Amino acid sequence: MSILAELKSRLSGPLGKLVEDPAxxxxxxxPSQDPKFGDYQANFAMPLGKQxxxxxxxxxxxxxxxxxxxxxxxxxxxxxxxxxxxxVKDDRLVDRLAEAAVDPRLGVPEVESxxxxxxxxxxxxxxxxxxxxHIRSTVIGDALCRLxxxxxxxxxxxxxxxxxxxxxxxxxxxxxxxRDPSAYDAAPVAELARLYRLVRQLMDYxxxxxxxPQLGERLEQREAALADQLAxxxxxxxxxxxxxxxxxxxxxxxxxxxxxxxxAKLAAVEADPVLSKMAIxxxxxxxxxxxxxxxxxxxxxxxxxxxxxxxxxxxxxxxRVYGRLNVTFDHTLGESFYQDRLAATVDDLIKRGIATTxxxxxxxxxxxxxxxxxxxKQDGAFLYATTDLATLGYRMExxxxxxxLYVVDHRQAMHFEHLFATARLMGMEGVRLEHVSFGTVxxxxxxxxxxxxxxxxxxxxxxxEAVRRAATIVAENDDAKPKGAELSAEERAAIAERVGIAxxxxxxxxxxxxxDYVFSYDKMLAMNGNTATYMQYAYARVRSIFAKGxxxxxxxxxxxxxxxxxxxxxxxxxxxxxRFGEALDLAALDYRPNQLTAYLFDLAACYSTFFEQCPVxxxxxxxxxxxxxxxxxxxxxxxxxxxxxxxxxxxERM
RNA sequence: GCGCCCGUAGCUCAACGGAUAGAGCAACGGACUUCUAAUCCGUAGGUUGCAGGUUCGAGUCCUGCCGGGCGCGCCA
Numbered sequence: 001m002s003i004l005a006e007l008k009s010r011l012s013g014p015l016g017k018l019v020e021d022p023a024x025x026x027x028x029x030x031p032s033q034d035p036k037f038g039d040y041q042a043n044f045a046m047p048l049g050k051q052x053x054x055x056x057x058x059x060x061x062x063x064x065x066x067x068x069x070x071x072x073x074x075x076x077x078x079x080x081x082x083x084x085x086x087x088v089k090d091d092r093l094v095d096r097l098a099e100a101a102v103d104p105r106l107g108v109p110e111v112e113s114x115x116x117x118x119x120x121x122x123x124x125x126x127x128x129x130x131x132x133x134h135i136r137s138t139v140i141g142d143a144l145c146r147l148x149x150x151x152x153x154x155x156x157x158x159x160x161x162x163x164x165x166x167x168x169x170x171x172x173x174x175x176x177x178x179r180d181p182s183a184y185d186a187a188p189v190a191e192l193a194r195l196y197r198l199v200r201q202l203m204d205y206x207x208x209x210x211x212x213p214q215l216g217e218r219l220e221q222r223e224a225a226l227a228d229q230l231a232x233x234x235x236x237x238x239x240x241x242x243x244x245x246x247x248x249x250x251x252x253x254x255x256x257x258x259x260x261x262x263x264a265k266l267a268a269v270e271a272d273p274v275l276s277k278m279a280i281x282x283x284x285x286x287x288x289x290x291x292x293x294x295x296x297x298x299x300x301x302x303x304x305x306x307x308x309x310x311x312x313x314x315x316x317x318x319x320r321v322y323g324r325l326n327v328t329f330d331h332t333l334g335e336s337f338y339q340d341r342l343a344a345t346v347d348d349l350i351k352r353g354i355a356t357t358x359x360x361x362x363x364x365x366x367x368x369x370x371x372x373x374x375x376x377k378q379d380g381a382f383l384y385a386t387t388d389l390a391t392l393g394y395r396m397e398x399x400x401x402x403x404x405l406y407v408v409d410h411r412q413a414m415h416f417e418h419l420f421a422t423a424r425l426m427g428m429e430g431v432r433l434e435h436v437s438f439g440t441v442x443x444x445x446x447x448x449x450x451x452x453x454x455x456x457x458x459x460x461x462x463x464x465e466a467v468r469r470a471a472t473i474v475a476e477n478d479d480a481k482p483k484g485a486e487l488s489a490e491e492r493a494a495i496a497e498r499v500g501i502a503x504x505x506x507x508x509x510x511x512x513x514x515x516d517y518v519f520s521y522d523k524m525l526a527m528n529g530n531t532a533t534y535m536q537y538a539y540a541r542v543r544s545i546f547a548k549g550x551x552x553x554x555x556x557x558x559x560x561x562x563x564x565x566x567x568x569x570x571x572x573x574x575x576x577x578x579r580f581g582e583a584l585d586l587a588a589l590d591y592r593p594n595q596l597t598a599y600l601f602d603l604a605a606c607y608s609t610f611f612e613q614c615p616v617x618x619x620x621x622x623x624x625x626x627x628x629x630x631x632x633x634x635x636x637x638x639x640x641x642x643x644x645x646x647x648x649x650x651x652e653r654m
Numbered sequence: 655g656c657g658c659c660c661g662u663a664g665c666u667c668a669a670c671g672g673a674u675a676g677a678g679c680a681a682c683g684g685a686c687u688u689c690u691a692a693u694c695c696g697u698a699g700g701u702u703g704c705a706g707g708u709u710c711g712a713g714u715c716c717u718g719c720c721g722g723g724c725g726c727g728c729c730a
Binding site: 028030032033034037041043046047049050056079080081082083125162165166243335358359360361362363369370371372373376378379381383384387410411412413414415417437439440442473474476477478480481482486499510511512514515517518520522523526527528529530531533534536537538540541542544545549586589590592594595598601602605608609611612613616617618632653654 | 657668
């Protein structure tokens with residue numbers, strides 16, 4: 001039991017004499033914001049006083065009088081309007097640290113009633129390279145899997161990949177028309193990626209060409225609209241008019257930018273003799289790609305064979321990236337897996353009167369929703385809502401989960417509202433369905449992050465850049481060591497890979513997941529402040545102490561020495577170590593890894609202060625040296641475990 | 655037009671209805687013959703978009719307004 005849980009349990013006695021159900025009030029026991037208010041504070045006397053019609057301080061006094069915490073805390077203090085401030089006795093901190101030292105779980109208990117989770121995350125389209133938009137789902141989803149598993153829950157992770165869509169029509173078309181056989185034999189993944197990009201480029205060219213007149217027209221309309229509005233507004237427009245004017249101006253700028261980018265793209269193709277020849281020869285590429293896709297879906301033997309040939313290569317490609325990110329899945333059941341369940345899913349919904357026909361499409365109309373959820377198009381094709389429903393059904397049958405978490409972009413919020421509402425209509429009551437949404441990665445202009453030419457940013461390039469920057473810093477730091485450089489070129493490279501990828505992941509995880517964030521290399525790859533590097537550095541410094549002092553860590557852990565918390569830095573560090581479990585609970589509560597990063601940053605900061613103020617190897621007495629060594633080791637273990645739960649690795653030296 | 659999300663220090667962001675709203679970066683001033691200075695200690699920086707309301711207590715909940723983002727039937 002954590003200290004917090006124990007305090008709640010002790011407080012529930014006296015609280016139970018005043019109210020029937022103290023559970024809600026006990027939620028108001030929490031860590032103090034300021035050390036001068038003790039380690040923990042109980043805030044329930046104020047609402048309780050109101051409820052009982054008594055002065056809150058009297059209520060607090062009555063609770064404190066009936067409270068048996070003499071063995072655990074210093075005498076509780078009542079402050080302000082009725083806060084009860086609790087300071088844990090150093091003796092008890094010492095006991096608990098000794099317990100944590102011999103516990104592989106570092107004193108964090110497993111949950112009493114484990115739940116079964118399915119976590120759906122990452123879900124790239126596998127026929128094309130992963131891009132910046134996949135980072136958040138992948139990194140947050142993986143962290144949640146690790147966190148819930150560690151807490152004792154049963155977790156099934158499932159990567160719902162896009163392996164059945166138009167992208168495969170594109171590769172099929174590319175393979176048929178542009179394949180370089182020797183390149184394909186030598187490196188199929190790279191060749192397929194090239195084919196995808198080529199077909200994409202040609203399709204974009206023709207689509208753009210067709211779109212240009214419309215865009216031009218819209219630009220003219222917008223110019224005219226703005227001119228009209230300006231004329232009508234006069235010299236002193238009211239607020240509403242001014243707002244409309246701003247919007248018109250923005251629309252116009254957007255139109256201009258759009259056309260400019262498109263023209264540049266078209267010009268790039270036309271300037272390239274090979275590409276422009278291809279573009280002319282494959283004028284009908286858009287329809288042809290759709291036809292290839294349709295043939296695949298209709299069961300065409302040759303397209304099916306090629307799809308089966310391509311898919312493993314596509315999986316190799318994404319798995320290579322997952323390998324670098326240190327992310328794994330229990331299942332990778334993509335769209336294709338559910339194809340033969342779609343028709344039955346729709347039929348079932350019709351039969352049960354949940355879905356109806358409207359304008360030739362099959363729809364589920366939902367209470368309080370302006371638009372229905374479409375599950376079959378007029379032309380008979382299924383939609384992603386259909387696949388998601390079929391997937392949900394399969395997961396319920398196969399995994400019987402208590403909860404399914406969808407770690408998906410917030411822009412799909414309405415889709416999930418529809419999906420979950422339909423699931424309830426279908427009678428799926430026992431499962432908790434959660435859209436764990438996250439904000440968009442934006443560029444410096446506040447728009448979704450794109451390269452200067454308007455393309456999405458590749459994920460691998462991002463990883464490479466992170467590692468490149470880390471390598472520079474690793475080298476600089478090693479060169480600057482007091483006794484000269486210590487690391488070989490190979491060690492430096494391995495450290496840079498871990499440090500760089502850690503920085504990238506941590507930048508994402510430390511952000512409140514619900515807000516958009518502005519991407520910047522400098523920020524994402526920063527190596528100081530609240531970053532993975534700071535934690536990795538703290539860890540490496542601990543390890544360095546053990547190496548320098550030639551300390552037998554196993555022996556230290558097996559027979560933990562008495563810990564001395566007499567200086568503020570030592571006490572603060574000890575308390576921080578014991579709060580690991582609280583941080584994990586808080587992170588799990590709202591699926592927010594940033595609660596864990598915030599904790600780890602606080603822990604590492606406590607350690608850095610301790611490191612400055614408390615000599616370990618040269619401690620004044622051997623007893624103190626042993627005590628401090630154990631604090632160091634516990635810190636390192638919590639940092640390593642905490643980072644591990646975020647999917648981030650430590651390094652022994654850096 | 656309708657719906658959802660957001661607005662906190664110069665910048666990027668934290669803050670599970672609780673006390674004097676916290677960090678990092680940037681700025682300024684200190685600390686390396688001493689276990690890794692990727693560090694530490696300190697200074698400065700705020701009408702939490704605005705106006706009401708609920709509450710013993712509001713950045714947090716409610717209403718309105720201002721500003722921004724996203725979404726809105728046959729893409730995923």
